[in-house]
Amino acid sequence: MHFSLLYSRIVLGSMCFLFKVPAYALPKFPTSPPLIYTSAPFALVMDAHSGAILLDKNANVPIPPSSMTKLLTLYILFDAVRKGHFQWSSSIFVSQDAAKKEGSRMMLIPHQSVLLKDLVLGIIVCSGNDASSAFAEAFSGSEAQFALHMNRVAQALGAKSTYCVNASGLPHPQHKSTCQDLAWIARRIFQEFPQYYPYFKLKEFTFNKIRQWTKNLLVRKGLADGIKTGKTESGGYGIVASAQRKEQRFIVVLNGMKTEQERFQQTNALLNWAFSRFITVKLFDANTVVKEIPVFALNKKVGLFTPCSIRVCIPKYQLKDVKVKIIHYNGVYAPVYKDKPLGEIQIFIPDAPKQVFKLYSTQEIILKSWWRRALYWVGI
Incomplete structure (x- = not known):
């Protein structure tokens, strides 16, 4: 199933606080019926x-x-x-x-x-x-x-x-x-x-x-x-x-x-x-560029990508209720670093914790000389 069926609006403006998802902070679905019974303890x-x-x-x-x-x-x-x-x-x-x-x-x-x-x-x-x-x-x-x-x-x-x-x-x-x-x-x-x-x-x-x-x-x-x-x-x-x-x-x-x-x-x-x-849906492949944002005053754009493949497992009856949001800045100032998150993908599944995946820049933009940095920050 293509992710566009689940894709919702892109939210622009100031980026929300980012949350690091620990290894075991995995989504769990409710234990109420119709979950299956097992005799295994x-x-x-x-x-x-x-x-x-x-x-x-x-x-x-x-x-x-x-x-x-x-x-x-x-x-x-x-x-x-x-x-x-x-x-x-x-x-x-x-x-x-x-x-x-x-x-x-x-x-x-x-x-x-x-x-x-x-x-x-x-x-x-x-x-x-x-x-x-x-x-x-x-x-x-x-x-x-x-x-x-x-x-x-x-x-x-x-x-x-x-x-x-x-x-x-x-x-x-x-x-x-x-x-x-x-x-x-x-x-x-x-x-x-x-x-x-x-x-x-x-x-x-x-x-x-x-x-x-x-x-x-x-x-x-x-x-x-x-x-x-x-x-x-x-x-x-x-x-x-x-x-x-x-x-x-x-x-x-x-x-x-x-x-x-x-x-x-x-x-x-x-x-x-x-x-x-359950059905497993692939939303984004690894290294997919989901959005480009401008770099202020440099007439350049950087792509935002997810380094990992993003899939969600959904109860089939909830498939239409899944929402996907992409949160990012309208633009960023140089310098831009590849290892610094500039946005996030938020996935909302009913009765399950929100899932968050960080977005990173596809390239670095470094102003090397001191005078170039000075001119940049005074807006020249």
């Missing part, structure tokens, strides 16, 4: 593009994240490849400790060397605790040191309630996260590493002549295209799942279910509910 549904939270049931309560922890391990791995610290052909040594990890395993053999790409598939498809530990040791020297790095990365990503003591999610009293943190990490994987996301929809992987199937029944049945399941005795069955239909993508995070079948049914129901009730 911890649940979150998020629009992957806008970050809008469509359903929140104890989503910020600490939970044992089980193997969903591996999403943070994978984020660090993908980032290491991006930065050139590792290549897909890198050979990873498997220590005795890594190979003997309990729980889900890739079936690594002590003292063998494994290609990093195989290790990634072992983490994603097999949910290999051994594979996660092997990468942690290759990256940081020990899994304990890697866990410290995980916590620093989690904080940087905005996953403020996540604390890890290992790379795999094996049970530990201090190992915790939240549904919202897990959704946030998954969303960052979509945004930063779209080229690697297809690995999450692989249904099987064979290593050391052992064939294993993904534990994600939604992926196996073609109802989702990722991203990670988990289970612990204390935390029950959990999942971070995502699916895309046309241009819409939603993330569902659940934890605390009693059976694998309940996890499958509840996740599928929430995905279907999100796709049937």
Whole structure:
């Protein structure tokens, strides 16, 4: 849907005060009917593009994240490849400790060397605790040191309630996260590493002549295209799942279910509910110039652009009620800097907080000489 259907009047004049939107100041829709019921004690549904939270049931309560922890391990791995610290052909040594990890395993053999790409598939498809530990040791020297790095990365990503003591999610009293943190990490994987996301929809992987199937029944049945399941005795069955239909993508995070079948049914129901009730609308592409404003006394104009793509997720019945305002100065004085906001886009959705996106100048205008600045300010 083109943004012009939602586009409202441009408001000129003095610019209103600007508000910085923190990472978790995301729009939440009202919890009154007809929101769907879920038996999961911890649940979150998020629009992957806008970050809008469509359903929140104890989503910020600490939970044992089980193997969903591996999403943070994978984020660090993908980032290491991006930065050139590792290549897909890198050979990873498997220590005795890594190979003997309990729980889900890739079936690594002590003292063998494994290609990093195989290790990634072992983490994603097999949910290999051994594979996660092997990468942690290759990256940081020990899994304990890697866990410290995980916590620093989690904080940087905005996953403020996540604390890890290992790379795999094996049970530990201090190992915790939240549904919202897990959704946030998954969303960052979509945004930063779209080229690697297809690995999450692989249904099987064979290593050391052992064939294993993904534990994600939604992926196996073609109802989702990722991203990670988990289970612990204390935390029950959990999942971070995502699916895309046309241009819409939603993330569902659940934890605390009693059976694998309940996890499958509840996740599928929430995905279907999100796709049937909500619509995601792209208002502006990244780097779109939405307005030009004059620079006083210089016979020049600067464009105002949004550095990020702006999308909103709207209940379908409210589509006609969304309002968009563009607030900016009638003009600005030199100097003009690229990193200084000169306006904002305000989006109003009924029953949801106002969303604000800053607008920046497309160019810098600097008066370099002192005499030129002096003449400019006296109006000559």
